[in-house]
Amino acid sequence: MSEAIVKALLVPGLPHVLQGDAPAWRELRAGYERAGASVRAARPDALIIFSTQAIAVLGHMVQAFPRPKGIRVDENWYDFGDIPFDFPVDVELSTAIAEAANAAGLQAKLLTYDHYPIDTGTLVAQAFLNPDSTIPVSILACNIYAGRQDEETLGRVSAEAAARLSRRVAAVAVTGLSGGFYTTDIDPAQDAVPPDHDQWNRRILDLLRAGQTAAVSELAPDFAEATGADMQFKAYYWLMGAAGYPTTPARVHAYGPIWGSGAAVVEWALA
Amino acid sequence: MGKQGKILAGYLAPHPPHLVYGENPPQNEPRSQGGWEILRWAYEEVRAEIAEMRPDVLLVHATHWVTIVGHHINCVPRLQGVSVEPIFPHLLRYHYDVTTDVELAEAIYEEARSDGLTVKKMTNPRFQLDYATVVTLHMMRPQWDIPIVSISANNSPYFKGLNTGIAQMEALGRATRRAIEATGRRAVLAASNTLSHLHYDREPALPEDMHHERIYNQSQYLWDMRILDLMRKGQTAEMRRLLPQFIQEAAAEIKSGGFFWMMEAMGWPEMKADVKGYWTVIGTGNAVVGWDLRKLEPAHV
Numbered sequence: 001m002s003e004a005i006v007k008a009l010l011v012p013g014l015p016h017v018l019q020g021d022a023p024a025w026r027e028l029r030a031g032y033e034r035a036g037a038s039v040r041a042a043r044p045d046a047l048i049i050f051s052t053q054a055i056a057v058l059g060h061m062v063q064a065f066p067r068p069k070g071i072r073v074d075e076n077w078y079d080f081g082d083i084p085f086d087f088p089v090d091v092e093l094s095t096a097i098a099e100a101a102n103a104a105g106l107q108a109k110l111l112t113y114d115h116y117p118i119d120t121g122t123l124v125a126q127a128f129l130n131p132d133s134t135i136p137v138s139i140l141a142c143n144i145y146a147g148r149q150d151e152e153t154l155g156r157v158s159a160e161a162a163a164r165l166s167r168r169v170a171a172v173a174v175t176g177l178s179g180g181f182y183t184t185d186i187d188p189a190q191d192a193v194p195p196d197h198d199q200w201n202r203r204i205l206d207l208l209r210a211g212q213t214a215a216v217s218e219l220a221p222d223f224a225e226a227t228g229a230d231m232q233f234k235a236y237y238w239l240m241g242a243a244g245y246p247t248t249p250a251r252v253h254a255y256g257p258i259w260g261s262g263a264a265v266v267e268w269a270l271a
Numbered sequence: 272m273g274k275q276g277k278i279l280a281g282y283l284a285p286h287p288p289h290l291v292y293g294e295n296p297p298q299n300e301p302r303s304q305g306g307w308e309i310l311r312w313a314y315e316e317v318r319a320e321i322a323e324m325r326p327d328v329l330l331v332h333a334t335h336w337v338t339i340v341g342h343h344i345n346c347v348p349r350l351q352g353v354s355v356e357p358i359f360p361h362l363l364r365y366h367y368d369v370t371t372d373v374e375l376a377e378a379i380y381e382e383a384r385s386d387g388l389t390v391k392k393m394t395n396p397r398f399q400l401d402y403a404t405v406v407t408l409h410m411m412r413p414q415w416d417i418p419i420v421s422i423s424a425n426n427s428p429y430f431k432g433l434n435t436g437i438a439q440m441e442a443l444g445r446a447t448r449r450a451i452e453a454t455g456r457r458a459v460l461a462a463s464n465t466l467s468h469l470h471y472d473r474e475p476a477l478p479e480d481m482h483h484e485r486i487y488n489q490s491q492y493l494w495d496m497r498i499l500d501l502m503r504k505g506q507t508a509e510m511r512r513l514l515p516q517f518i519q520e521a522a523a524e525i526k527s528g529g530f531f532w533m534m535e536a537m538g539w540p541e542m543k544a545d546v547k548g549y550w551t552v553i554g555t556g557n558a559v560v561g562w563d564l565r566k567l568e569p570a571h572v
Contacts, residue, residue: 115353
């Protein structure tokens with residue numbers, strides 16, 4: 001396990017938790033706030049965020065524009081409000097991650113462009129974990145074709161790059177659990193995860209609480225197949241690659257539905 | 272009662288950002304040495320036809336505006352911004368300024384809703400156009416002087432199964448046609464899709480190095496040619512029958528719905544399509560194809 005990773009988190013990235021008024025979303029929000037307080041108390045030098053809503057197709061991409069600034073209007077969930085953003089990027093860390101990824105045989109590029117569309121998942125995580133944007137971040141995109149091995153490698157080299165720079169970082173995987181979205185409008189108060197998906201989500205979370213992180217990786221393909229899990233749950237592989245498959249029990253701050261999909265706020269304290 | 276509107280033409284109009292990048296228009300920040308000329312020259316023919324047709328509106332089914340809850344229709348009168356393509360930001364950072372035909376957009380919304388489709392009006396003026404819309408419309412009409420309507424790609428073909436998704440897209444196509452007729456618009460449609468869609472996962476150091484540009488595999492090529500040959504022969508019903516198999520076996524991007532939307536709106540015309548050009552982009556099969564419905568009118572027969 002890399003000593004550079006002081007916290008590892010698995011968190012949802014849908015904007016419903018920012019201001020949605022459903023009881024389930026309020027519960028997720030409260031859990032997210034607890035996780036955020038825990039992260040800030042650890043005083044990390046940087047956050048490394050891997051978001052399933054930041055999409056890569058050719059290789060891997062790492063955000064390296066020094067200060068992204070703008071307003072995000074989610075293409076699906078714009079009814080939940082605009083998301084203004086203005087935050088610092090740890091360019092040195094992003095560069096080191098990309099170099100390490102390339103050295104490991106992955107193809108990684110730096111994103112150095114103003115007006116680049118920062119994804120909603122990253123911004124939701126920022127809102128809870130880094131609300132004042134005082135902690136620099138490095139953002140990794142999720143390659144839609146990458147498998148377990150590549151994502152674990154990307155996670156490992158992310159941690160190694162942080163260690164080389166003597167950064168103490170929180171590794172944050174922004175991902176949903178099961179992916180069974182309602183495809184019509186709903187009464188948010190009635191939001192729920194379908195029972196079969198709920199059973200799968202709880203099985204995954206129980207294993208994480210028991211410290212069986214490796215077992216979850218083995219189960220992940222079946223989980224993804226059965227529930228349409230967010231990006232085949234590959235953000236988990238990246239997180240475990242970075243965190244080194246900790247066997248300490250995870251803390252599940254919250255679990256619940258977001259528009260039928262599964263969402264959880266999970267934290268590993270590693271320092 | 273005003274004059275009944277009509278669809279003048281429809282185009283299969285793929286959206287790789289490489290095409291804008293290769294052209295080096297003033298709206299786009301990156302500069303290239305060219306590349307993908309066969310497709311760009313094909314689009315030049317489309318541009319000439321649009322200039323000659325002088326439509327009131329261009330409608331595009333926006334492949335990369337993917338929505339979960341229903342079909343969303345852009346109803347913002349004017350959108351301005353910079354479209355930085357999230358996957359190929361080194362190729363497309365495009366400054367756009369576009370006017371929406373809000374009356375038609377709202378008419379489509381009403382027609383679709385009356386058919387029982389889940390549909391939403393997108394009215395947020397800070398919304399960013401997706402790059403498929405930007406690329407397709409730039410390649411068709413870079414002056415941006417014709418109002419547009421952009422419609423999201425509801426993910427029902429992926430989420431609810433292909434047949435259900437196709438049925439949704441075709442219902443949307445019928446609603447679109449009725450709205451065009453009711454509002455008196457002379458309209459051109461664009462299905463912003465590639466054909467076969469398997470592609471390479473590494474990019475050459477020089478993106479426009481055409482030495483690297485080739486189809487991903489022979490199977491994809493054969494499928495693309497089979498579909499294009501049916502288009503050019505006007506065997507539309509047979510092509511339509513094969514599309515689900517094509518999607519399955521060549522990962523065809525038309526799964527996202529725009530082609531079904533457009534063809535249904537045009538009534539799946541049994542007419543010879545004009546295959547203007549075909550080439551690959553990072554291994555995917557791309558064709559620019561036109562159906563000029565004016566040729567079906569009595570004066571042209």
